[in-house]
Amino acid sequence: MKTTGNTILVTGGGSGIGRELAREFHALGNTVIxxxxxASSLEETIAGRDGMHARTLDVSDAADISRFAKALIADFPALNVLFNNAGIMVKEDWLADPVDLSVTEATVTTNILGPIRLTAALLPHLRAQPLARVVNxxxxxxxVPLAHAPAYSASKAALHAWTQSLRYQLRDTNVExxxxxxxxxxxxxxxxxETRESYMxxxxxxxxxMESFRIEDTxxxxxxQRAKMLRAAEASGNFDQIFKGLNDGYEG
Incomplete structure (x- = not known):
């Protein structure tokens, strides 16, 4: 993927993976939103960095996505890369009586409908760019799902399947x-x-x-490498063993 000269939107850019990837791409010579x-977390991300911009957005709100997309395209007509990074992860208790579905419903709305709605709102603009990317x-x-966070695991499995379908439908366009x-x-x-030793x-x-994104043919x-074991669990025949190890050793 071309790593410089882009105009990149990163959702969930106020902390964690989103913040650090946004800063890395900015350092390579990209305009990054x-x-x-x-708002305060976003301002911390961009502090002291010319060419970085902050915009508030609630990806769980369809109306706010529509507002945001229209304003973003007007302010940044060269936008050509979308990182759908925003998401939530909360433990759920399915032994409760009754089961509280508020976490499940919020997770589905944020983690699945959020990126789908935002991509739909921006895709006509992205398709008009000479070269564009959608990164989910x-x-x-x-x-390999985490049993303590079933809605989160399911939402990411859904986004994986949706990404594969979107890639196929856009295969003959300029959007990778x-x-x-x-x-x-x-x-x-x-x-x-942040402090769990078993986490990367x-x-x-x-x-x-970033090593992968710097490859021209990303x-x-x-x-x-740490994620590849999970990705290959089913194909390798080790799913049951990996699933048990992941869930028996969960530290949350």
């Missing part, structure tokens, strides 16, 4: 569709995750991921 719900951030849990599937990374997406340090994940699926 970070979007998210919390899924998870290694799309392939890439999936980025992280393993467990030390970010604040769940409480205490954020800086290591970003460095290895892989359709970008997986760091």
């Amino acid at each position: 970070v979007a998210g719900r919390t 951030v899924t998870s290694g849990l799309a392939y 569709v890439i999936e980025l599937a992280p393993p467990g990374v030390r970010t604040g997406i769940t409480p205490g995750q 340090p954020l800086e290591d994940f970003v460095a290895e991921t 892989p359709a699926e970008v997986c760091v």
Whole structure:
């Protein structure tokens, strides 16, 4: 993928993977817009960096996506790369009586409908660019689910399937569709995750991921080495063993 001279939107750019990838791409000579719900976090991401911009967006709100997309295209007509990175991950208790579906419903709305709606809103503009990219951030849990976060795991599996379908439909256009599937990374997406020793340090994940994006013919699926075991679990015949190890050893 061309790593300089782009105008890139990164959702969920106020922290974690989104923040660090946005900064990396900005350092390579791209105009980068970070979007998210919390303006103060976005301002921290872009502080002191000319060519980085912050815009508020609630990807769980269809009306806000429509507003945001129209304003974004007007302000940044050269926009040619979309990173669908925003997402939430919350534990669920399916032994509760009754089961609280609020987390499930919020996860589906944010993690599935959010990127689908935003892509739909921006795709006509992206298709008009000489070269465009849509990067959907899924998870290694799309392939081996974490039983404590079933809606999150299911949402990433759905986004994986949708990404494959979108890539096929856009195969004869100038829009390339890439999936980025992280393993467990030390970010604040769940409480205490920043310090879990078994998770991949954020800086290591970003460095290895950027190696793939710097390849001119970027892989359709970008997986760091730690995520490849999960990606290959079914095909390798080790799914049951990996699933048990992942869930028995969960630290949350």
